[in-house]
Amino acid sequence: MSYDNLILKLHEINAIKFGEFKLKTGSLSPIYIDLRVIVSYPEILRMVAAAMWEKVQYVPFDLICGVPYTALPIATAMSLEHNKPMVMRRKEVKDYGTRKAIEGAFKPGQQVLVVEDLVTSGSSVFETIEPLQLEGLQVKDIVVLLDREQGGKENLSEKGYALHSIFTMNELLDVLRDNNKIDFTTYHNVIEYIKQTQVHTTNTLSSTPPAKPIMYNPTSMSYSKRAELCANQTAKKLLKFMDEKKTNLAIAADVTTKAELLDIADKLGSEICVLKTHIDIITDFDQYLAHELMRLAQTRNFMIFEDRKFADIGNTVALQYEKGIYHIADWADIVNAHTVPGPGIIDGLKQVGMSKGRGLLLLAEMSSKGTLAQGEYTQKTLEMAQNNKDFVIGFITMKKLLDDPCFINMTPGVKLAAGGDTLGQQYNTPENVIEKNGSDIIIVGRGIYEASDPVAEARKYREAGWRAYESRLSL
Ligand code: 5BU
Numbered sequence: 001m002s003y004d005n006l007i008l009k010l011h012e013i014n015a016i017k018f019g020e021f022k023l024k025t026g027s028l029s030p031i032y033i034d035l036r037v038i039v040s041y042p043e044i045l046r047m048v049a050a051a052m053w054e055k056v057q058y059v060p061f062d063l064i065c066g067v068p069y070t071a072l073p074i075a076t077a078m079s080l081e082h083n084k085p086m087v088m089r090r091k092e093v094k095d096y097g098t099r100k101a102i103e104g105a106f107k108p109g110q111q112v113l114v115v116e117d118l119v120t121s122g123s124s125v126f127e128t129i130e131p132l133q134l135e136g137l138q139v140k141d142i143v144v145l146l147d148r149e150q151g152g153k154e155n156l157s158e159k160g161y162a163l164h165s166i167f168t169m170n171e172l173l174d175v176l177r178d179n180n181k182i183d184f185t186t187y188h189n190v191i192e193y194i195k196q197t198q199v200h201t202t203n204t205l206s207s208t209p210p211a212k213p214i215m216y217n218p219t220s221m222s223y224s225k226r227a228e229l230c231a232n233q234t235a236k237k238l239l240k241f242m243d244e245k246k247t248n249l250a251i252a253a254d255v256t257t258k259a260e261l262l263d264i265a266d267k268l269g270s271e272i273c274v275l276k277t278h279i280d281i282i283t284d285f286d287q288y289l290a291h292e293l294m295r296l297a298q299t300r301n302f303m304i305f306e307d308r309k310f311a312d313i314g315n316t317v318a319l320q321y322e323k324g325i326y327h328i329a330d331w332a333d334i335v336n337a338h339t340v341p342g343p344g345i346i347d348g349l350k351q352v353g354m355s356k357g358r359g360l361l362l363l364a365e366m367s368s369k370g371t372l373a374q375g376e377y378t379q380k381t382l383e384m385a386q387n388n389k390d391f392v393i394g395f396i397t398m399k400k401l402l403d404d405p406c407f408i409n410m411t412p413g414v415k416l417a418a419g420g421d422t423l424g425q426q427y428n429t430p431e432n433v434i435e436k437n438g439s440d441i442i443i444v445g446r447g448i449y450e451a452s453d454p455v456a457e458a459r460k461y462r463e464a465g466w467r468a469y470e471s472r473l474s475l
Contacts, residue, residue: 003167006047007175013041016172018186027197030189031169033146035117036070048166049077052115052143055164059141061113063087063106067128074145075115087112087137089128101131101229108136108390116144119152119163121199129161134229134406136389146172151199169194218405219438219472223248226405234333234359235393235408238303242273242441245301248434248465249458250274250410252307252445256281258289264449265293269300271458274334274410276305276443279326290331297333305410306332309363313341314348322352329353336361336396338373339381346384350391359393364401367413369424398428400438412443416460421446430461434468441465 010016014037021032038045052074064084066075068091079086087104106112112132116125119142129139140162147153147165156163167175170191177187218226227239242248249272253264261282265275275297279285297304306328310317317337322329329335329352337345339362349360364381366373373381382402385392394408395401401409415427427447433439442465444458451457 003051003171004175004179006044006051007167007172008179008181009041009044009047010035010038011176011181013037013044016176018182018190029197030186030193033118033148035145039073045073045077046081048145049074049081051166052145053078053082055166056113056141056143059113059162059164060111061141062110063104063112063137065089065102065112065114065128065132067114067116067124070117071115074117078115087132089131100231102135102137106135106137110137112137112139114139114142116142118146118148119144119156119165120148120150122152122155122163125152125156125161126159131229134389134404135231149194150197155199217403218407218440219400220475221405222473223440223469230393230406232359232390232393232406233357234303235406238273238333238359238393238408241301241303245270245273246466247271247273247462248441248469249462250276250305250441250443251448251458252276252412252443253449254278254281254445255449256283258282258284258286261289262292262296264454265296265300265302267455268448268458269296269302271455271462272302274303274305274441274443276307277332278307279328280308285325287327290327294331303333304331305334305336305361308332308335309338310335310345310349311338311340312345314344314346314351316348317345318348318352321349329356329358332358334359334361334393336363338363339377339384343384343387346388346392350388354391358391360388360391361394361396361408361410362392364395365397365399367398367411367426367428369420369426394440397439398433398437400440408441409439410441410443411437411439412445414442414444414461415447416464430464431468434465435472438472 015035017032018030021029023029038048064075064079064086066072068089075086087102087106089102114125114128119125125142132139141164142161143164145166147168149169153163173187173190176182223239224243227236230236251268251272253261253275255261293304308328310320337349337360362381362385363373364378397409398411411433413425413427414430414433418427418429420426430442433442444461448454448457448461
């Protein structure tokens with residue numbers, strides 16, 4: 001199909017301008033395309049939306065997402081005309097209310113068609129794709145009105161995305177020249193300019209700097225920024241607490257009585273982001289303990305992590321999580337699981353915990369000598385987490401394993417001085433764990449509760465952990 005008429009109309013309404021324009025990059029361009037103006041011309045907006053739809057009519061997708069702001073009305077027009085639901089990416093994530101990066105109703109695994117007005121390097125498309133993927137949505141196809149032919153298509157296809165464009169810069173220029181809208185000199189100036197300003201990142205002839213890669217390396221992102229990106233409420237809350245309280249310390253409260261556990265929660269509550277329990281070692285457990293822990297968690301702003309290490313088939317772990325004498329799902333924000341039974345264990349726990357807003361950590365690695373949680377086992381565990389991003393909030397691990405800011409890495413086996421115990425525990429220092437290995441939370445037990453002054457000792461760990469975090473951010 002020919003889009004000559006559409007190109008001429010866009011020229012008529014001044015969406016395509018010729019002259020000398022300073023771009024965001026600082027370089028001067030002989031052409032400027034501003035498709036924002038089409039909102040003032042409903043008929044043209046409708047033509048654009050129809051052309052885009054036609055281009056992708058055989059592409060499978062469940063949702064449409066426009067790249068803010070210019071493409072939002074185009075995406076809306078497509079959505080309305082064809083009754084396809086839309087989601088929206090926030091350009092700025094609000095610092096109040098829900099803090100969602102993606103607005104709208106969606107389920108992880110759904111396929112999203114990204115709609116953009118024009119593509120140069122592809123960087124603004126990547127800025128939309130990333131948060132969609134962080135929510136578990138899938139992106140394969142991008143539809144744009146204009147491909148400026150400056151490398152965007154190549155940059156996208158190298159990463160496995162298909163770019164569908166209605167017309168290219170060369171086609172647009174041909175139509176305008178053939179219809180006497182631009183003279184020969186302008187035509188050649190623009191063609192030359194496009195050739196000279198390739199932003200294909202592997203193109204060695206590039207005369208403009210390549211598009212800045214989007215940094216989603218969690219070790220260089222603040223906990224608060226990561227909180228904004230996470231969909232799981234427990235992960236969000238935990239990262240927020242860490243940021244607000246300036247602590248990445250979790251206490252492993254391995255004591256055996258109610259009184260001792262409540263004493264730790266009370267006295268150390270303001271130093272920690274997580275209170276880790278082994279509820280089955282408490283000799284006098286009752287529901288009062290659970291209520292008191294929850295009350296302290298609420299007043300001191302920490303999360304409760306029951307280190308239950310579920311390890312059975314889905315049906316059994318669902319019962320262990322919800323029933324029995326502990327009713328873990330009612331009071332523990334976070335639990336963890338071995339992946340040895342396969343993904344069914346996640347499904348079983350999710351059935352119980354998801355509607356309560358809970359989060360699950362998978363045991364990807366362990367701190368003990370000779371652990372079997374390594375190599376392929378660890379890799380398969382990461383895959384299971386990625387397939388369950390709505391419920392799995394991170395890992396028990398010795399180091400950061402994935403470049404995904406929504407997975408929180410917690411590391412046990414931490415002491416101010418490295419070493420071990422007589423039963424296979426191996427200790428690493430807070431600096432190594434947080435700064436060198438890129439983990440997020442240090443889990444400390446005996447290092448604190450066996451000290452003569454546990455509060456003072458907890459402060460030392462807290463300061464060491466936070467210093468290591470701050471220095472990794474400044475790297
Ligand atoms: P410690 O006293 O700091 O050694 O206690 C470590 C805690 O972390 C303890 O509660 C263990 O059950 C827990 N832990 C661990 O040490 N290593 C692991 O790989 C896992 C949990 Br998983």
